[in-house]
Amino acid sequence: MKIRVRADLVYRFDPPTDAIYKIQVAHWPGQSILEERLTTHPTVDFNESRDEEFGARTLRAHLSGEVALTYEALVENGTLKGLPPVTIQHDWNDLPAEVLPYLNASRYCPSDQFGRFAERTFGGTVGGDRVLKILDWIKAEIDYEAGVSDTETTAARTFIDRAGVCRDFTHMGITLCRASGIPARAVSAYAHQLSPPDFHAIFEVWLSNGWWLVDPTGLAPVEGLVRIACGRDAADIAFLTTQGSCRLVRQSVTAEAV
Amino acid sequence: MKIRVRADLVYRFDPPTDAIYKIQVAHWPGQSILEERLTTHPTVDFNESRDEEFGARTLRAHLSGEVALTYEALVENGTLKGLPPVTIQHDWNDLPAEVLPYLNASRYCPSDQFGRFAERTFGGTVGGDRVLKILDWIKAEIDYEAGVSDTETTAARTFIDRAGVCRDFTHMGITLCRASGIPARAVSAYAHQLSPPDFHAIFEVWLSNGWWLVDPTGLAPVEGLVRIACGRDAADIAFLTTQGSCRLVRQSVTAEAV
Amino acid sequence: MKIRVRADLVYRFDPPTDAIYKIQVAHWPGQSILEERLTTHPTVDFNESRDEEFGARTLRAHLSGEVALTYEALVENGTLKGLPPVTIQHDWNDLPAEVLPYLNASRYCPSDQFGRFAERTFGGTVGGDRVLKILDWIKAEIDYEAGVSDTETTAARTFIDRAGVCRDFTHMGITLCRASGIPARAVSAYAHQLSPPDFHAIFEVWLSNGWWLVDPTGLAPVEGLVRIACGRDAADIAFLTTQGSCRLVRQSVTAEAV
Amino acid sequence: MKIRVRADLVYRFDPPTDAIYKIQVAHWPGQSILEERLTTHPTVDFNESRDEEFGARTLRAHLSGEVALTYEALVENGTLKGLPPVTIQHDWNDLPAEVLPYLNASRYCPSDQFGRFAERTFGGTVGGDRVLKILDWIKAEIDYEAGVSDTETTAARTFIDRAGVCRDFTHMGITLCRASGIPARAVSAYAHQLSPPDFHAIFEVWLSNGWWLVDPTGLAPVEGLVRIACGRDAADIAFLTTQGSCRLVRQSVTAEAV
Incomplete structure (x- = not known):
């Protein structure tokens, strides 16, 4: 299925703090990123990394003041494995x-x-x-x-x-x-x-x-x-983790089949 | 430093249950296992695995009744890194x-x-x-x-x-x-x-x-x-994890420089 | 119903500590104490008090070392009110x-x-x-x-x-x-x-x-x-409360209809 | 000290629920209520009770919709006992x-x-x-x-x-x-x-x-x-307790020496 996703996150980091975003589409077998675009206001020079095990991507930066981040991607998410009718529980x-x-x-x-x-x-x-x-x-x-x-x-x-x-x-x-x-x-x-x-x-x-x-x-x-x-659990997959506190200004997330 | 380690673990698994031991010396840079020996009574056919990240070894089996396990090893543990006087905390x-x-x-x-x-x-x-x-x-x-x-x-x-x-x-x-x-x-x-x-x-x-x-x-x-x-934390490094309950009969652990 | 009750409590208070026992039969409407006897070894000079609301009795003393307490009573416990078939829940x-x-x-x-x-x-x-x-x-x-x-x-x-x-x-x-x-x-x-x-x-x-x-x-x-x-809850009705710690030596409690 | 106190509480009870207010000045030795007045909108027929031990007063009613309650009192609060310089801790x-x-x-x-x-x-x-x-x-x-x-x-x-x-x-x-x-x-x-x-x-x-x-x-x-x-603790002294939920509309509390 082709899906267009978009996240608009506006947060206030005051005092400045280290922050980690996990909002980008993962590099994952069967899932293809056809297009993607990340913009921020003001400009942020993120350190982007990717973990081996999950293909999850992490955006890191020291942020201050109000930061607006927009992420858009067009994804072919392949055929996801829902629970099949008969399965074996392993010892x-x-x-x-x-x-x-x-x-x-x-x-x-x-x-x-x-x-x-x-x-x-x-x-x-x-x-x-x-x-x-x-x-x-x-x-x-x-x-x-x-x-x-x-x-x-x-x-x-x-x-x-x-x-x-x-x-x-x-x-x-x-x-x-x-x-x-x-x-x-x-x-x-x-x-x-x-x-x-x-x-x-x-x-x-x-x-x-x-x-x-x-x-x-x-x-x-x-x-x-x-x-x-x-x-x-959520400690590992939070879309935004900060060392100090931060404040939500506004946020919207969408995903639409195209 | 050359160190001889030994663990004697006697536990009772009643009813039978899946069990995981983490008691073997890790394969870890700087640490060499010169000799090692694992014996059990009665004989247990363990599935031994080793994780990539830590070189930690895991012994798994479905156990029942009283099981006595003895693990001995002679190890050169190398030069362990204690906290140096001056260090940098990374962003x-x-x-x-x-x-x-x-x-x-x-x-x-x-x-x-x-x-x-x-x-x-x-x-x-x-x-x-x-x-x-x-x-x-x-x-x-x-x-x-x-x-x-x-x-x-x-x-x-x-x-x-x-x-x-x-x-x-x-x-x-x-x-x-x-x-x-x-x-x-x-x-x-x-x-x-x-x-x-x-x-x-x-x-x-x-x-x-x-x-x-x-x-x-x-x-x-x-x-x-x-x-x-x-x-x-301890959830990951417990020396014995079982799906059901088990009961300690006796246990001794030693480590002596040689 | 006539019931003979008995409690034998042997505890060790070391170091010495303030202690409160709530083990005596309550003065309660419908419940009559026909006989009762309290003995301790060694002799303890308890402060006995009784609360207004519940007729519950409290024995207090500063205790040290091993103290054996025996309480016996013969009680007519009257007709206790079990939940009747039809009841009203009040606003x-x-x-x-x-x-x-x-x-x-x-x-x-x-x-x-x-x-x-x-x-x-x-x-x-x-x-x-x-x-x-x-x-x-x-x-x-x-x-x-x-x-x-x-x-x-x-x-x-x-x-x-x-x-x-x-x-x-x-x-x-x-x-x-x-x-x-x-x-x-x-x-x-x-x-x-x-x-x-x-x-x-x-x-x-x-x-x-x-x-x-x-x-x-x-x-x-x-x-x-x-x-x-x-x-x-149990914080109010514990049979033994101590300011410091104490150690159970042995305890038995009985209640027999006579 | 003569003190004028006032509480304005506007809450919404929807769905209707049993509610308990504890906002009235207590009948307490040394504290005299010179004047007091309770008004509500709409009119509520409260059940007012007073506990023996603390002279605390409780207003109870089944409430629905938005209820505005105003309580005013003029109080001589006497001489309150702050901690004296030398005190004894009792066994x-x-x-x-x-x-x-x-x-x-x-x-x-x-x-x-x-x-x-x-x-x-x-x-x-x-x-x-x-x-x-x-x-x-x-x-x-x-x-x-x-x-x-x-x-x-x-x-x-x-x-x-x-x-x-x-x-x-x-x-x-x-x-x-x-x-x-x-x-x-x-x-x-x-x-x-x-x-x-x-x-x-x-x-x-x-x-x-x-x-x-x-x-x-x-x-x-x-x-x-x-x-x-x-x-x-707070479970006993909350100024408003309800069986179901309620929602704050607005609240103000004042206390002024006169």
Whole structure:
């Protein structure tokens, strides 16, 4: 699917601070960037780097005052792997070594605390069936509602609050998958047909020797996703990280099939 | 320094469960394994893997009943890099891309919450001086005492408890360094002269374009450390991780210069 | 019902510390103490006080070394009010002023966080029906298992852990009732037929202008309970509170119908 | 001191919900209400009650839509007891029974976790000297800053955040006093010369057989305080509690010496 994405981010950095943006489309197998353009006002001389594992790109600079950044790209996002009907959950023994870290608890996903809940609630199912049961549980038990969570909200808290946004749904899903012995990792994306349009957070599970994308909010079709970054949880994939504080002036994000 | 290390671990896995050991000496530049031997009773057919980034080795198997594992190695651990007298703290801009994840908050190191404390308490210093101030603060403010913390204790809790063991000291140090804009990561090790002898947890900071080892407990000389694993925090470097529960029967760990 | 209760508590107070025992049978309407005897070794000159609201008695002393305390009583515990089949949940407007504090969140019962969960899960029922739905949920969802929780465990954590002991069940029940707008408070008791015998924790809800006892564990019949103390949660009804630390040497508690 | 106080509270209750206001001047020894007036728009038929222990008054009603409430009073607040220069800290043994609950941990004051910190930091002092050391520590270590905390913030979190408002300062002070064996409780008040004017939260400690007021923020003179309510922490003294949610439209609070 050809998708045109655009992000307009205006933030105020006062006092000046080191900042990291992760907003560019990833270099990822099956996903091709046909055109892209990055403009800032005032001009910023970014240090752009790219990680080996995920093809995620990072823009870094020391910023001060109000900085407006516009990123546009035209992307062929290929054929994304949604969860197939039949999948195998691997014993830990049979996982590639590089997948193992995604079994571990992380800042927002304290999966070490959810073993009993996962076994009580989803016990008797494994693999893709288990993931589907987890997604069904999230759909039934968590309300999509802005304003309940913030940037510090963990899956433990969302489990109590029973509400959150895409980030929280993703943390809840990752937590329950890892607690079920299934490697899971967070993905940030542009999402066609997401309403209201914004950066989207989804996750991937490792089954049948591959990573498969799932959207625990059910708000955007997997085929319309354009990958940006990937990591253990929101701590790794935030679209903007600053050492000091910064202030949102305005922001808009769009993704349209063309 | 030539060091002979040995770990005897007897655990009971009942019901059977997938288990991951990280107890072997790492393949790491400057560290040579002269001899090593792994024996188990009963015989276990481990899947041994090795991660690219750290040379850390992982033994995996599905275990049941009581399993006794003995690992012995003779190691030349080379010349370990303790913190040099003068170091530079890099702007985020100037960090290698692969170092960036070690700025992020992790399961046991919620560095995102400690920015103000770090600035109030250690403000005005940067780089190695800041790390030394952090180590001094830990030494002055945290008691080394077993029984206060457990495997779920985060640095936020240790900050309140004011007591813990090497794992907690390491999480506290990592948290305060990351909150200070300094990349930091956890290392597990065998430690010559550690008393009582056990697996040791320490950490590394990225300054002057390199990783430098520091021991926040001050219990073992850096030169006598033999690296095992490395990661974001204890979630990544635990010497034994199991999907279900397991029970300690007995355990001893030794490291002796020869 | 006539019930003979006995508690043997041997603790070590080293260094010496202020201590508060709440182990004596309460002076409570309908409950009569026919005989009682308190002995200690060595002799302790306790300050005994009695609170107005609950008739709960408190033994205080500065203790040092090993102290063995034996308390025995023969009690006619009257007819305890289990939840009647039909009850009214009062509007806050219609609650006696002295009942209002039992709507508030407390140390182990963060009911302020559970409003949405309570409404989603138990919505559509009020009063005794709601309390019964809460008890059913606890029975279905929480395992009675020692060793999962400790003295710091809150209902928020038990909600995640899905396991605990009578104290945790009581905190979970109080939390969900308060989150449902129903005043609830913790009660400590001797319990006939509790197995294994120990101090018991239960709770009371305010409905139809009265307090009604419920046992969320279902482990002991309400009719066989002998009240000791009452309060907001375990922070108020602990059988032993000390300013410094103390160490259990041995303890046994019994309650037998005669 | 004669003080004129006034609170204008406009909130929106939609959907309708039970609400409790605690905004009226307390009936308290030494404090006389010379005039007072309560008006609402639209007219609300409040259930007014008054608790025995604190003389605090509670206004309850089921509210819907936008409700504007204005409370005015002219008060002679008497001579408030600030901390005297020399005070005695009582052994637990010597405390009145009704003071004991104020030693216990509460929702926002987890004093059970701060024993070691209190002893390490304030050890060697007792009584009023200890309270003064605690107040000095708070002044030196916590920034008065709005926007860092919210209604769920506990003293454990403020201890990490190192910033908050009067409510957080009060929770921090209560927590450290209780952890030091000194009974402490929260007080809400109108405060002459508080800038910006608002409801104020302060606390009281029990020393030398009496309760003494302290203002951990140092923002308002103790002599200019007019008591409203009192309790274990903010859960007990909130000026507005609702079963469902409500929304602030506007609010102003003033207190002027006349």
